[in-house]
Amino acid sequence: AQTVTQSQPEMSVQEAETVTLSCTYDTSESDYYLFWYKQPPSRQMILVIRQEAYKQQNATENRFSVNFQKAAKSFSLKISDSQLGDAAMYFCAYRSARTSYGKLTFGQGTILTVHP
Amino acid sequence: AAGVIQSPRHLIKEKRETATLKCYPIPRHDTVYWYQQGPGQDPQFLISFYEKMQSDKGSIPDRFSAQQFSDYHSELNMSSLELGDSALYFCASSPRYVKYEQYFGPGTRLTVT
Numbered sequence: 001a002q003t004v005t006q007s008q009p010e011m012s013v014q015e016a017e018t019v020t021l022s023c024t025y026d027t028s029e030s031d032y033y034l035f036w037y038k039q040p041p042s043r044q045m046i047l048v049i050r051q052e053a054y055k056q057q058n059a060t061e062n063r064f065s066v067n068f069q070k071a072a073k074s075f076s077l078k079i080s081d082s083q084l085g086d087a088a089m090y091f092c093a094y095r096s097a098r099t100s101y102g103k104l105t106f107g108q109g110t111i112l113t114v115h116p
Numbered sequence: 117a118a119g120v121i122q123s124p125r126h127l128i129k130e131k132r133e134t135a136t137l138k139c140y141p142i143p144r145h146d147t148v149y150w151y152q153q154g155p156g157q158d159p160q161f162l163i164s165f166y167e168k169m170q171s172d173k174g175s176i177p178d179r180f181s182a183q184q185f186s187d188y189h190s191e192l193n194m195s196s197l198e199l200g201d202s203a204l205y206f207c208a209s210s211p212r213y214v215k216y217e218q219y220f221g222p223g224t225r226l227t228v229t
Binding site for chain 2: 033037042043044045046047050052091095097099100101102103104105106107108109
């Protein structure tokens with residue numbers, strides 16, 4: 001079974017600064033997807049960024065980028081120019097590519113606080 | 117753009133009662149997933165349906181059942197409710213040809229007293 005670990009229960013950053021959230025995972029599969037989801041106080045789950053394991057290039061979405069290290073099974077999220085609206089719980093998630101309808105396995109989450 | 121719709125948004129039930137949660141996926145999405153998120157926890161996968169057939173099953177109690185209907189909406193039925201069932205229940209859907217993406221609904225907050 002796959003497991004996802006987020007070792008930082010809480011992180012904080014100053015507005016306009018950069019912060020990196022860590023995520024490691026364990027799997028015996030070679031083809032899979034990794035995601036970062038944001039959960040603000042409204043509790044809505046919002047997809048931030050996606051990485052396909054077969055792609056060597058790190059995914060980027062505006063101020064959000066990932067550092068995907070497949071051999072190390074590491075998948076960190078970097079938020080640049082942090083904004084107050086980035087404050088939320090962030091979940092790292094794994095999805096197998098073995099089936100067409102794979103479930104998401106989430107990490108424990110990291111609470112991000114943004115200070116003005 | 118249309119989003120996943122869940123109803124009701126909030127539900128309060130007593131122990132041993134029954135609850136039914138509904139999920140309406142985004143149009144042209146044929147796969148539905150149910151997740152349970154307890155207080156301070158990460159979402160846990162319960163069950164999924166693809167083209168009205170159960171496609172995967174997670175840690176769903178035997179007291180819970182679910183199905184997907186011909187219009188692709190799904191219902192999660194929960195019987196003999198326990199205090200520990202109090203949680204946020206998410207439904208997510210995937211489009212027919214981009215299955216790795218799951219779009220989440222706003223969730224149903226179930227409180228069992």
